[in-house]
Amino acid sequence: MPSDFYAPLDHMNVLFIQTTGPASTEPVVDDLTRIMAAALNDAEPIGGMFGKHFCSCGASSSDSSLRLATNQRTNALAVHYLAHHRGEVPPNELDKVRNLGSDQAEPTPAQLKSPR
Numbered sequence: 001m002p003s004d005f006y007a008p009l010d011h012m013n014v015l016f017i018q019t020t021g022p023a024s025t026e027p028v029v030d031d032l033t034r035i036m037a038a039a040l041n042d043a044e045p046i047g048g049m050f051g052k053h054f055c056s057c058g059a060s061s062s063d064s065s066l067r068l069a070t071n072q073r074t075n076a077l078a079v080h081y082l083a084h085h086r087g088e089v090p091p092n093e094l095d096k097v098r099n100l101g102s103d104q105a106e107p108t109p110a111q112l113k114s115p116r
Contacts, residue, residue, distance in 0.1 A: 014068065014096045015078040016053075019085045023057035027083035027112055032097050034104035036079050037111050039097075042069050053077050057084065059113040070100060079111035 015036070027033070043066035053061040053075045061076035068074060081089055082097065 011096075012072055014072050014074040014100070015081050015089070015093055016073075016075065017081060017089060017093060019056040019081065019088045021056060021085065021088060023055070023059070023084035023114075024086070027107075028086045029083060029107060031104065032094060033079060033082045033107055035100050035102070036082055036097050037107040038103040038105040039068050039070075039100045040066065040074070040076070040079060040111055041105055043067060043074070046073065055080060055085070055113075059084075068100065072096070072100075076111075077113060079107045080113040083107065083112050084114075 045062075045064040046067050052063055055077055059077060059080050065073050065075050
């Protein structure tokens with residue numbers, strides 16, 4: 001397992017958040033959502049099974065966390081959180097997304113993970 005896997009949440013992890021509210025009916029697809037979608041397109045699964053992440057709206061991730069090109073860690077719900085729970089994303093997490101780079105991609109339906 002990579003030595004930084006257990007690194008402090010404040011800088012090595014992106015969008016490991018717990019939502020509590022319902023998802024928006026219309027996803028927010030803007031620069032931040034597109035930056036995160038591009039980052040996920042280039043992400044690699046981290047070996048091992050770490051358990052699924054579940055959103056308050058019922059969306060769930062795969063069993064693996066993902067390593068971004070920046071060497072930070074996230075999960076498959078990252079785009080979903082930005083698109084469907086933007087009001088619950090802390091400002092420092094939005095800053096982390098801004099700092100991922102300028103590459104952008106349209107989020108896929110799988111990345112958006114519509115709420116159940």
